[in-house]
Amino acid sequence: MLSGLTRLALEMARTFQAEAVAALASGDLDRAGTAETRFSTLFLAIRRAVALGLRRQREDAASPAMDQAAMLSELMELAEALARGFHALALAALAANDLDRAGEAETRFSSLFLGIRRAIALKIRLRQQREQAQREAELRRKARQDEKDGRRQAAAQGVAAAIAAVPDAEAQERLTADLREKLTEDERIDVDLADTALPIEALIASLCRALGLPPRGTPPAGSPAAAVKSGADDPGAGPKGERRRHSLATGDSGTGNSSRRRPGTTGRPPAPARPPRPSPILLRPRGPP
Template sequence: MLSGLTRLALELARTFQAEAVAALAAGDLDRAGKTETRFSTLFLAIRRAIALQLRRRREEQAAASPAADEAAMLSELMALAEALARGFHALALAALKAGDLDRAGDAETRFSSLFLGIRRAIALKARLRQQREQAQREAELRRQTRQNEKDGRRQAVAQGVAAAIAAVPDAEAQERLTAELREKLTEDERIDVDLADTALPIEALIASLCRALGLPPGGIPPAGSPAAGKSGTGDPGAGPKGERRMHNLATGESSTGTGNSSRRRPGTTGRPPAPARPPRPHPILLRPRGPP
């Protein structure tokens, strides 16, 4: 309602300003003064309406920036007032040259009234600009915070799936799975949407990617994540007494081992442990290899 009335007042102000300019051109100071009074009254009412809207937005802490048409209204009113002020200024100078002090004083009073209105409109425009800039800064801060959260979740999910891949004993399978994971994290739009969804826990995202890669759905949560903290150990993939659980993609069986050696679970066979395998380099997740 307030915005609609403000636009109506602006339409009236245009009309009175045009009448005042015509009266000034004809040298009719009395008529020009009466119409200028109406114009200045409307100018004041519009400024106060815009200031009220500005105050209401500040109190409500609205996220949206101030409407652009408010600044446009003030700019138009300032231009109209300036045109009137120039007319009264010329009339005052002419009256002074003619020695008509009363006429010059009346013209100067109108000029000063318009001058005051313009100064206050400039100050109000500055406040509007400050609020708009503050709203833009807050919007950018929210966007950056959201992006940082998304990047953090992406990193946590990547670390969790990479830990599950590292548990695969086949080095060639590790390289293939790492390449597939890199492709999904960088090219799959659905994965990108999932990673941006803070409603889903990290563990669910890890399990989803593990299933997509053919890994055990549980995956291994990254160190320092909430899931790792629940296990009570610093190594989320560690089993009892520091043993690391290993997942076999071909058979689906699990085994435990310490360091780089692996052995079958006790009680499953009487055979001695298999000899330790030499350590193999693990491909860097999501980072192309550089020149040697």
């Protein structure tokens, strides 16, 4: 609504300015003064509307903005042309020793001069706000870019650690090249990197799946940690790692506390008279032998 009314006021100000200029050309000071009063009133109203829009834009960056600078520039040009007319009329009255007429023309000139000065100050504020908004937008853009670069670097390091666990050197080179291509050429990666709600671990896991790598934290197949985990997942095994420790201590593949059977005998061996002395390997801390 404010924007529409301001444009209507500008159109009316043009009309009154043209009427005042025509009156000045014919030497009709009273008619020119009346038109100038209407013009100056509209000029003031438009400046106040622009100042109000300036405050609204500071509070709400998404509010629609008129081209206030262009509007003020046009009004300043109209006021300047009108001020020149009153200036010429005042000089002519002074030359004719008509002080009253010269004073009336000077009053109109000063009113227009004041309006132009205030319009210039308002244009400066508009320019400062626009420059500040541009600086803030640039800072936000740089902050987003730095965040994306940092997340990209963290994701690259996480996936590189998974690639380093691959035993095949050729596969490592191929996976590294694929990772570099995804980080530099895939347009979707920036969308994921810019999403701060997505944890970096989830991003690393997503890239690992895309490259065919095991999820981060899964031991490589054939490693001691994977063997212990496999034994812990076996339903027939005892406590975690017990079967492996027992087989290392006795050479038997059984479970529990069964003792070694004598060669050539069958059936259950007789119970010992006293508990057997624990094997030194069983006393060692858990871990790979």
